[in-house]
Amino acid sequence: MEPIGERRWAIAEGYIPGQSTGPEPEMLSHETACILNAGDEPAQVEITVFFSDRDPAGPYRLTVPPRRTLHQRFNDLEDPEPIPRDTNYASVITSDVPIVVQHTRLDSRQAENALLSTIAYTSG
Amino acid sequence: MEPIGERRWAIAEGYIPGQSTGPEPEMLSHETACILNAGDEPAQVEITVFFSDRDPAGPYRLTVPPRRTLHQRFNDLEDPEPIPRDTNYASVITSDVPIVVQHTRLDSRQAENALLSTIAYTSG
Amino acid sequence: MEPIGERRWAIAEGYIPGQSTGPEPEMLSHETACILNAGDEPAQVEITVFFSDRDPAGPYRLTVPPRRTLHQRFNDLEDPEPIPRDTNYASVITSDVPIVVQHTRLDSRQAENALLSTIAYTSG
Amino acid sequence: MEPIGERRWAIAEGYIPGQSTGPEPEMLSHETACILNAGDEPAQVEITVFFSDRDPAGPYRLTVPPRRTLHQRFNDLEDPEPIPRDTNYASVITSDVPIVVQHTRLDSRQAENALLSTIAYTSG
Numbered sequence: 239m240e241p242i243g244e245r246r247w248a249i250a251e252g253y254i255p256g257q258s259t260g261p262e263p264e265m266l267s268h269e270t271a272c273i274l275n276a277g278d279e280p281a282q283v284e285i286t287v288f289f290s291d292r293d294p295a296g297p298y299r300l301t302v303p304p305r306r307t308l309h310q311r312f313n314d315l316e317d318p319e320p321i322p323r324d325t326n327y328a329s330v331i332t333s334d335v336p337i338v339v340q341h342t343r344l345d346s347r348q349a350e351n352a353l354l355s356t357i358a359y360t361s362g
Numbered sequence: 363m364e365p366i367g368e369r370r371w372a373i374a375e376g377y378i379p380g381q382s383t384g385p386e387p388e389m390l391s392h393e394t395a396c397i398l399n400a401g402d403e404p405a406q407v408e409i410t411v412f413f414s415d416r417d418p419a420g421p422y423r424l425t426v427p428p429r430r431t432l433h434q435r436f437n438d439l440e441d442p443e444p445i446p447r448d449t450n451y452a453s454v455i456t457s458d459v460p461i462v463v464q465h466t467r468l469d470s471r472q473a474e475n476a477l478l479s480t481i482a483y484t485s486g
Numbered sequence: 487m488e489p490i491g492e493r494r495w496a497i498a499e500g501y502i503p504g505q506s507t508g509p510e511p512e513m514l515s516h517e518t519a520c521i522l523n524a525g526d527e528p529a530q531v532e533i534t535v536f537f538s539d540r541d542p543a544g545p546y547r548l549t550v551p552p553r554r555t556l557h558q559r560f561n562d563l564e565d566p567e568p569i570p571r572d573t574n575y576a577s578v579i580t581s582d583v584p585i586v587v588q589h590t591r592l593d594s595r596q597a598e599n600a601l602l603s604t605i606a607y608t609s610g
Numbered sequence: 611m612e613p614i615g616e617r618r619w620a621i622a623e624g625y626i627p628g629q630s631t632g633p634e635p636e637m638l639s640h641e642t643a644c645i646l647n648a649g650d651e652p653a654q655v656e657i658t659v660f661f662s663d664r665d666p667a668g669p670y671r672l673t674v675p676p677r678r679t680l681h682q683r684f685n686d687l688e689d690p691e692p693i694p695r696d697t698n699y700a701s702v703i704t705s706d707v708p709i710v711v712q713h714t715r716l717d718s719r720q721a722e723n724a725l726l727s728t729i730a731y732t733s734g
Contacts, residue, residue, distance in 0.1 A: 239410065239418075242372050242454060243483070248614050250644040250679065250712035272374040274412060274452040286611065288646055288679045294611075307374065307412045307452035328646040328679035328710070330614060338452070338483045340374035359615070359710045363534065363542075366496050366578060367607070396498040398536060398576040431498065431536045431576035462576070462607045464498035487658065487666075490620050490702060491731070520622040522660060522700040555622065555660045555700035586700070586731045588622035 239305065241277030243336035244360040249329045251341070252287070254313055256323035269312040271331060274338040275302040281333045287312075287321060288328045295319055302337065309342075363429065365401030367460035368484040373453045375465070376411070378437055380447035393436040395455060398462040399426040405457045411436075411445060412452045419443055426461065433466075487553065489525030491584035492608040497577045499589070500535070502561055504571035517560040519579060522586040523550040529581045535560075535569060536576045543567055550585065557590075611677065613649030615708035616732040621701045623713070624659070626685055628695035641684040643703060646710040647674040653705045659684075659693060660700045667691055674709065681714075 254269050275281040281304075284297035298315045302308045312321050312329075321327065331339050339360075378393050399405040405428075408421035422439045426432045436445050436453075445451065455463050463484075502517050523529040529552075532545035546563045550556045560569050560577075569575065579587050587608075626641050647653040653676075656669035670687045674680045684693050684701075693699065703711050711732075 239454065242370060246614060248646055248648065248710040250646040250710045251642075251681070251714050252644075252679075253681075270375075272376075272450075272452065274372055274374040274454075276372065276410075276412060276452075276454050286648075288648065288677060290679055290681070294677055305412060305418055307376075307414055307450060309375070309377075309414070309450040326644075326679060326681040328644065328648075330611065330646075330648050338372040338374045340483070342375050359712070363578065366494060394499075396500075396574075396576065398496055398498040398578075400496065400534075400536060400576075400578050429536060429542055431500075431538055431574060433499070433501075433538070433574040462496040462498045464607070466499050487702065490618060518623075520624075520698075520700065522620055522622040522702075524620065524658075524660065524700075524702050553660060553666055555624075555662055555698060557623070557625075557662070557698040586620040586622045588731070590623050 239276050239278070241336040243274070243276070243338040245333050245336060246360060247331040247339040248359045249331070249339070249341045250359070252312065252327035252329055253325070253343070254321060254323050268343070270309050270342045271312065271329070272307065272309045272340040272342060273302050273331070274307045275304060275335065276338070277335055278304045279335050280304055281335045281337050283331060283333045283337065285315070286330045288330070290326055295321070363400050363402075365460040367398070367400070367462040369457050369460060370484060371455040371463040372483045373455070373463070373465045374483070376436065376451035376453055377449070377467070378445060378447050392467070394433050394466045395436065395453070396431065396433045396464040396466060397426050397455070398431045399428060399459065400462070401459055402428045403459050404428055405459045405461050407455060407457045407461065409439070410454045412454070414450055419445070487524050487526070489584040491522070491524070491586040493581050493584060494608060495579040495587040496607045497579070497587070497589045498607070500560065500575035500577055501573070501591070502569060502571050516591070518557050518590045519560065519577070520555065520557045520588040520590060521550050521579070522555045523552060523583065524586070525583055526552045527583050528552055529583045529585050531579060531581045531585065533563070534578045536578070538574055543569070611648050611650070613708040615646070615648070615710040617705050617708060618732060619703040619711040620731045621703070621711070621713045622731070624684065624699035624701055625697070625715070626693060626695050640715070642681050642714045643684065643701070644679065644681045644712040644714060645674050645703070646679045647676060647707065648710070649707055650676045651707050652676055653707045653709050655703060655705045655709065657687070658702045660702070662698055667693070
């Protein structure tokens with residue numbers, strides 16, 4: 239399929255709640271970057287994470303194979319360092335080929351979960 | 363009415379929960395592609411579904427009549443194959459005339475439901 | 487302030503739940519088109535509502551004064567006809583001056599409410 | 611990092627619930643403008659708040675340091691005046707350098723919280 243998307247995306251909202259209720263891993267509070275690579279070449283993706291009071295973390299490096307989607311939990315990013323919980327952050331996601339990025343949070347701090355999802359920002 | 367929209371859309375987030383609570387069909391957990399065809403010609407729409415670990419499924423073919431909206435549940439896509447539950451996916455939606463696509467999920471795995479909605483991505 | 491926005495918007499998702507819980511009017515299930523007119527001229531706005539199985543309704547006519555916001559509940563549209571409950575719909579919103587449109591739903595069918603919000607689509 | 615974003619953003623939806631449940635400050639009902647300044651220069655940001663029945667408030671002035679994110683609660687804006695609770699509003703956010711803006715609401719009026727998030731509108 240012809241590639242669809244952009245090479246540079248930003249998500250200004252980020253927050254991994256430190257608490258969860260319900261069975262893991264489905265109901266673990268998490269933030270996810272949903273990445274679609276609809277093209278025929280692998281996507282080399284880099285995520286940089288910004289904070290309010292310290293220098294950025296990263297880049298975190300991922301590969302999304304051709305014609306695949308990767309739903310990457312920020313909770314699971316470990317290298318070069320884990321993302322702190324209960325901390326505001328933002329992210330910039332770059333790729334060497336066009337991708338589409340959408341952001342989702344499951345917040346299970348309380349008995350009933352809340353969900354949010356937003357298309358990431360791109361300037362093309 | 364003059365057509366409004368684009369011919370190519372992408373939704374990077376997709377997940378149909380395998381469990382539901384509450385009366386069906388309204389409260390069945392579902393993901394929906396809300397498609398608006400505001401123009402005067404029928405829209406021939408194709409949906410391709412991408413996964414993390416296998417080749418894409420589809421295309422699923424739909425027709426949206428002129429000056430109509432179709433709120434298509436991914437749960438109900440059957441041909442060429444149903445969408446698996448509890449599985450991350452993404453989708454690309456194409457049309458031969460301009461349409462507008464918005465994505466909504468009702469998650470009723472728990473007693474109280476969660477909703478999310480996001481405009482799909484388009485590059486025009 | 488210099489105007490910001492566009493003259494033509496679309497919201498592909500629309501659904502007013504027929505049931506609510508909690509005190510009205512705050513907790514009445516509703517869909518809202520949040521319209522911002524940041525410019526110095528009044529905005530003459532028209533809303534056309536599309537359905538899956540009948541011709542469109544409207545136009546519904548509104549005026550948003552200069553440098554004001556109007557959060558219009560679809561529930562309250564009466565002329566030329568009310569929007570049916572428990573029915574999928576979509577909408578196109580046009581204005582003679584630039585406006586910004588965002589879409590919000592409060593769903594209070596169950597004890598705990600769900601919220602969604604999405605920027606409307608515009609092609610400029 | 612190369613700057614990413616735009617200089618002018620609008621959020622048509624705004625509403626700070628006057629009531630909350632759960633521990634503060636995390637679970638206090640709030641609206642937040644999540645601002646990312648990925649560039650190497652400080653961002654001088656101004657927020658103007660629009661209402662349905664009175665002249666706009668502001669500008670509220672903020673600085674976002676280079677390579678930092680600021681998650682600004684509208685609840686905490688005090689100068690030149692606080693934002694009233696239980697009141698519909700909208701906002702325009704301008705910056706002298708490119709930024710990315712995303713809007714989030716936590717609504718904790720009821721026992722279980724609702725979340726929403728939307729990318730702000732920008733015309734570039």
